[in-house]
Amino acid sequence: MTGISCCRLFVISGAMLLAAACGDRSGQPQTIPEASLAVDKGDWASYLGDQNASHYSPLSEINRNNVTRLEPAWRYSSDASSGDGLQLQTNPLIVDGVLYGLTPELAVFALDAATGRELWTFKTPRALSLLPNPGRGLALWLGNGAARPRLLVTADYYLYALDVRTGERITTFGDDGRVDLREGFSDIDPKSITVNATSPGALYEDKLILGSRVSEFGGASPGDIRAYNVVTGEQEWLFRTIPANGEAGEDTWPPDARKTSGGANSWAGMTVDTQRGLVFAPTGSATFDFYGGDREGDNIYANTLLALDATTGERVWHQQLVRHDLWDRDLPAPPNLITLELKGRKVEAVAQVTKTGHVFVFERKTGEPVFPLKEVIVGGKALPGEYAPATQPLPDLLPPFTRQTLGPEDLSTRTPLVAEVVRRKYERLAYEGLYTLPSLEGTLVYPGIDGGAEWGGAAWDEHSQTLFINANEVPYVIQMVAGAATEDAVKTPRVAYLMGCSGCHGVDRQGDGLTVPSLIGLSGRMGPLQAYRIARDGRGRMPANEILPWYGLAAVIAYLYLADDEPEPAVRPEQDSFEFLNAGWQKFVDPDGLPASKPPWGTLTAIDLANASIKWRLPLGDYPKALTMGYQGLGSENYGGPVVTAGGLLFIGATPDSKFRAFDSDSGELLWETLLPAPAFATPAVYRAGGKQYVVIAAGGGKLGQAPAAEYIAFALPDTVEP
Numbered sequence: 001m002t003g004i005s006c007c008r009l010f011v012i013s014g015a016m017l018l019a020a021a022c023g024d025r026s027g028q029p030q031t032i033p034e035a036s037l038a039v040d041k042g043d044w045a046s047y048l049g050d051q052n053a054s055h056y057s058p059l060s061e062i063n064r065n066n067v068t069r070l071e072p073a074w075r076y077s078s079d080a081s082s083g084d085g086l087q088l089q090t091n092p093l094i095v096d097g098v099l100y101g102l103t104p105e106l107a108v109f110a111l112d113a114a115t116g117r118e119l120w121t122f123k124t125p126r127a128l129s130l131l132p133n134p135g136r137g138l139a140l141w142l143g144n145g146a147a148r149p150r151l152l153v154t155a156d157y158y159l160y161a162l163d164v165r166t167g168e169r170i171t172t173f174g175d176d177g178r179v180d181l182r183e184g185f186s187d188i189d190p191k192s193i194t195v196n197a198t199s200p201g202a203l204y205e206d207k208l209i210l211g212s213r214v215s216e217f218g219g220a221s222p223g224d225i226r227a228y229n230v231v232t233g234e235q236e237w238l239f240r241t242i243p244a245n246g247e248a249g250e251d252t253w254p255p256d257a258r259k260t261s262g263g264a265n266s267w268a269g270m271t272v273d274t275q276r277g278l279v280f281a282p283t284g285s286a287t288f289d290f291y292g293g294d295r296e297g298d299n300i301y302a303n304t305l306l307a308l309d310a311t312t313g314e315r316v317w318h319q320q321l322v323r324h325d326l327w328d329r330d331l332p333a334p335p336n337l338i339t340l341e342l343k344g345r346k347v348e349a350v351a352q353v354t355k356t357g358h359v360f361v362f363e364r365k366t367g368e369p370v371f372p373l374k375e376v377i378v379g380g381k382a383l384p385g386e387y388a389p390a391t392q393p394l395p396d397l398l399p400p401f402t403r404q405t406l407g408p409e410d411l412s413t414r415t416p417l418v419a420e421v422v423r424r425k426y427e428r429l430a431y432e433g434l435y436t437l438p439s440l441e442g443t444l445v446y447p448g449i450d451g452g453a454e455w456g457g458a459a460w461d462e463h464s465q466t467l468f469i470n471a472n473e474v475p476y477v478i479q480m481v482a483g484a485a486t487e488d489a490v491k492t493p494r495v496a497y498l499m500g501c502s503g504c505h506g507v508d509r510q511g512d513g514l515t516v517p518s519l520i521g522l523s524g525r526m527g528p529l530q531a532y533r534i535a536r537d538g539r540g541r542m543p544a545n546e547i548l549p550w551y552g553l554a555a556v557i558a559y560l561y562l563a564d565d566e567p568e569p570a571v572r573p574e575q576d577s578f579e580f581l582n583a584g585w586q587k588f589v590d591p592d593g594l595p596a597s598k599p600p601w602g603t604l605t606a607i608d609l610a611n612a613s614i615k616w617r618l619p620l621g622d623y624p625k626a627l628t629m630g631y632q633g634l635g636s637e638n639y640g641g642p643v644v645t646a647g648g649l650l651f652i653g654a655t656p657d658s659k660f661r662a663f664d665s666d667s668g669e670l671l672w673e674t675l676l677p678a679p680a681f682a683t684p685a686v687y688r689a690g691g692k693q694y695v696v697i698a699a700g701g702g703k704l705g706q707a708p709a710a711e712y713i714a715f716a717l718p719d720t721v722e723p
Contacts, residue, residue, distance in 0.1 A: 036143035037095055037164070042688025044094040047137035047200045048457060048641070049685075052337035053271045055459030055468075055643045057686035061693035062717060063647030067662050067672045070715045073694060074116030079103035079710035087134040087681065088700025088710055089198075089455075089640065094687035095140060098164070102135040104700060104710050106155040108162060113689035113696075116714065120167035124155040131213055136269070136455065136682075137200040139208055140164070147231045152208050154197040157181045159210065159228065174233030181212065184226060184235045187244065187258060193221045199269035199334075199455070202279055204310040206230050209279050211266030216328075218294075218486040220287040222258055223265020225306075227313060237313030241265065241283055241301045248315070252297040261295045263287040264302035268455050269334035271350070272310060273364055279310040280350050280364075282331030288485040289328040290438045290478055291580040293385035298323040305335060305352050305360070307367060317367030321352070321360055323389040326438055327478070328449045329355050333457030333641070340370065341465060341610050351460070351609070353453035353469055356434060357402030358395050359607065371612065372396045379432025380439060383480060384578040392435050397612050401453075401605040402471050404434055406446040410598055412590050414631075422596040425588070429477060438478045438582070446597070448476035449585060456641025456654060456683055461665060465610035468650055468665070470620055471603050472637045474595045475588040481507055485581035491552075493559035495581065500548040500556055501535070503586035509560070516591075523561050532557050594626060600635030604642070604652065606668060616668035621655025624706070637704055641683040643695070653680025653697050656704040660684075660697055660715075678702075678709030692716055 039045045041058050048055050062070065078088070078101065086104035093100045099113040106126070110119040133156060143149040150170055151162040159181060161173035169177025182193035194215050201210035207227045214221045225239045241264035242257050243249040253261065266281040273280070286295055286302040303322035308315060322329045335352040340361070348364045361370040375391040382388040403410070411426055413419045430436055431444040451472045458469040481498060498507065501519075505511050509519040522531060535553050536545050545553060588596040595601045600619035608615050619635035626634055638654035645651070649671070650663045658679045662672040678701035686695045694714045702708035 036145055037140075037149045039095060039142065040688070042693070043096070044092070044685040044687045045140060046093070046203075047091055047139065047269060048334060048683060049643070051202065051272045051274060052460075053269070053334040053457060054336060054462075055457065055641055055683065056461060057643065057645045059645055059686055059688060059693045060647035061688075062645070062649065062695065064649065064664055064671060066717060067647075067649055069717050070662070070672055070674070070695075071718060073714045073716040075714075076111060076116045076118070076712040077710060078109065078698075078712055079105050079107065086708060087702040088698045088708075089134045089136045089682045090698050091137045091683040092685050092696060092698070092712070093138055093140050094685060094689065094696075097689045099687075099696065100138055100140065100151060100164075101698070101712060102138065102153070104134075104702075104708065106133065106135050106153075108138070108151065108153055108167060110164070110167060111712075113687060113694065113714075114692065116712070122162055122167040122169075124153070124160065127156040127158065131194060131196050131215065133196045133213070134198055136198055139200045139203055141203055141208070141230045144206065150230065152201060152230060154181070154200070154210070157193070157195050159197075159208075159233070161230070161233065173231070179228060179233045179235075181210075184238065185222070185224065188221065195221055198267060201228075202270040202272045203230070204272050204274065204277065204279060207236060207310065209270060209272070209281075209310065211268075211270060211281060213267045214262055214265050214287075216263065216287055216289050218288050218484060220262025222262050223267070223283065225266050225281055225308070225313070227310075239306070239308055239313045239315070241306075242286070243300070249300040252300040254294070254296045257295065261286050261299075264299070266306075268330070268332050268457075271334050271337050273337055276364065277310045278316060278364065279308050280335050280337070281306045281308060282333070282335060282352060284330030285322070285325035285328055288581070290326055290480065290582045291383060291485065292324055292326060292387060293383070293578065293580075295324070296387045298389065299325070303329060303331060305331060305350070305362065307350075307364075319360070319362055319367055319369075321354060322392060324387060326386075326388070327435065327445060332451060332454050336458055336460045336467065337364065338460050338467075338609070339462055342370070351458070351467060353401075353458050355447060355450070355452040355454075356394070357400040357404065357447050357452040357471060359398050359401070359458075359467065359469075359609070360395055361398070361609065371398050376434060378435045378437065380430050380437035380443065382437050383439070383580055386437070388437055398609070399607070399612070399614055401469050401607060401614070401617070402447045402473050402603065406431070406444060406475055406597055412594070412596055412598055414590065414594070418590045418592070421591050422588075425596070438480050440480055442477045442479035444588065445476040445478055448472060448474045448587065449478075450474070450476070450637070454639055456639060459642045459644040459650065461644045463646075464666070465608060466615060466665070467607045467609050468642050468644055469605055469607070470638050470642055470652060470654055471605065473597065473601050473603060473635065474637055475597050477503070477586040477588050479507060479583040479586065480580045481583050482579065483581045484579045491555070493555040493562070496548060496552045496555035497559045498581070498583040500545065500552060500584065502583040504542070507583050509563075519560055528557050528561055531560065592625065592629070594623060602635035602638045602655065604663070604668070606665070618668050620652070621659065622657045623704070624657060627657065639681040639703060643684050643686055645686055651684050651686070651695055651697075653682065653684060653699070655679060656706050658699070658706075674715070676713060677711050679704070679706050
């Protein structure tokens with residue numbers, strides 16, 4: 001990275017924060033308007049900045065010339081119980097001097113955006129949910145004179161409407177202020193639905209258009225997209241992402257697909273073209289993610305960018321970016337609505353980033369590709385009963401923002417031992433490029449299952465025609481084994497082992513013969529309690545468990561001590577019909593737990609879309625373990641997106657090293673960084689309050705081995721600094 005010598009490193013200490021108006025909760029709440037709210041250009045009124053998901057702020061008080069003077073302005077501890085399994089990924093909203101955010105427990109709060117003083121909180125009643133439910137944002141409806149402004153927020157399987165002045169439920173909305181998201185499917189029993197929403201809905205006039213998160217295993221609910229009246233809570237329309245019989249697209253599924261398949265859900269969030277009345281919804285894969293023997297066909301509208309009429313929910317156009325997905329290649333982020341300047345003409349377009357490291361760009365009105373597409377071959381041998389696609393579409397002229405291949409020359413050579421271990425494992429894997437079919441021996445997936453792009457999405461600067469995207473560059477392995485991929489199956493001892501341990505010790509429990517020991521015959525070497533503690537806490541090169549709950553670890557120990565002392569065959573010879581599940585979400589790592597590929601392991605890229613070229617690209621972040629080993633500047637996995645400003649700056653957290661950084665958006669030069677109390681796996685927000693510009697970010701940790709936290713920290717220039 002360039003520019004580190006000119007950076008100032010601010011460490012947020014307790015003393016500094018006490019001196020910086022740390023969320024004082026005393027005094028009377030400021031008045032929040034009764035009638036409709038008005039949005040100023042200095043507000044951050046929508047998830048990711050605006051309805052276009054631009055991640056852009058027109059403010060320039062903080063700029064390239066003075067960003068090194070940034071200092072903490074206030075800090076708010078949002079939740080005392082940010083415990084196991086909870087994460088803080090919220091991009092807050094700021095309108096009329098009030099900041100609205102979420103805690104890891106999905107409580108809602110309002111703060112004075114200039115001081116961090118708490119105005120009100122609403123503790124969301126929690127329901128038993130089988131799905132992780134991080135809250136990435138809220139929707140703020142500004143009111144219409146007849147109905148007052150309100151916050152729309154989801155928690156578990158409920159949608160709530162809250163009064164922006166008090167945080168109280170608006171009881172005329174739905175049933176006493178909330179709507180049950182399990183209801184409203186005409187062909188599905190509500191009691192069978194497992195659903196929540198991690199991303200906020202998109203607003204159009206008096207409608208909230210909402211996607212969902214559903215299970216990724218067999219028996220999952222369909223991911224239908226729905227619109228709710230923001231005043232009454234009434235469901236106004238529904239679009240079936242898995243078509244019913246007689247609907248367009250049904251021929252890309254088996255008969256009665258809605259009874260046997262689930263998913264195809266728009267979990268990442270949506271964008272709205274308010275002038276055209278279009279909502280753009282990216283969808284994920286159909287279930288099960290890695291085996292599709294029960295879902296013959298291309299499976300439209302899974303892995304699809306949908307353009308829907310925002311008033312009626314009718315399909316206007318669609319583009320499927322992955323056919324019959326077998327790699328968990330969900331469209332991972334809301335698309336950016338952009339205006340491109342191409343050879344003297346302006347093109348109103350929509351840009352969708354992907355986990356494979358590509359940007360697809362389509363004309364907003366028609367869905368026609370702005371840049372040509374090509375077809376690439378799907379490699380490898382299909383599992384029995386599979387309906388593998390022959391090819392997949394990719395952009396032809398736009399360069400990818402991640403590496404696309406991982407050959408032997410791309411493996412880590414950090415030490416001789418590392419080089420030998422990763423080479424041996426690589427040689428056992430199936431790999432024939434970007435789209436290689438899942439296999440019993442294990443298939444290399446690069447970019448990995450978590451991207452490429454992730455849910456943080458991309459930032460768009462229309463003035464420079466530049467798209468900014470942070471990406472993961474960590475390889476994964478998909479290894480298939482015999483068994484049913486259902487929610488019940490993953491609770492059994494064998495599947496608990498596959499999910500939590502097979503990535504290192506192998507499906508056959510034999511280890512790798514170098515640094516990972518065999519677990520066959522474990523009962524003769526140690527007692528079960530000692531084995532449980534090692535599995536829980538780690539030992540030597542083995543990391544502590546981050547995947548399984550205590551009862552999952554107990555199931556693993558039961559499996560290891562009761563299983564035969566012979567390796568289990570991958571497929572039972574007597575099996576006539578085939579069902580397959582994957583042996584966990586395995587990262588391809590070296591003996592120290594670092595990625596098995598050569599760095600960078602995470603990147604930040606600026607793409608000049610008008611000229612279809614990369615402006616700059618650099619490693620982003622570091623793993624704390626790598627830093628303790630003396631390695632720096634190698635990049636790391638990152639979650640949470642960037643924000644770009646008219647002041648020539650790009651702000652981003654996202655990395656496990658707990659840094660919050662500001663880059664020169666033109667050159668990529670690192671201008672400023674600060675150390676946060678925990679990693680900020682969230683997208684920041686930029687706003688003006690009390691006549692002053694701030695940038696705020698949620699620091700929640702809880703991923704990539706980092707402890708959970710629940711902090712919001714705002715930064716600003718000292719009052720004496722000139723713009």
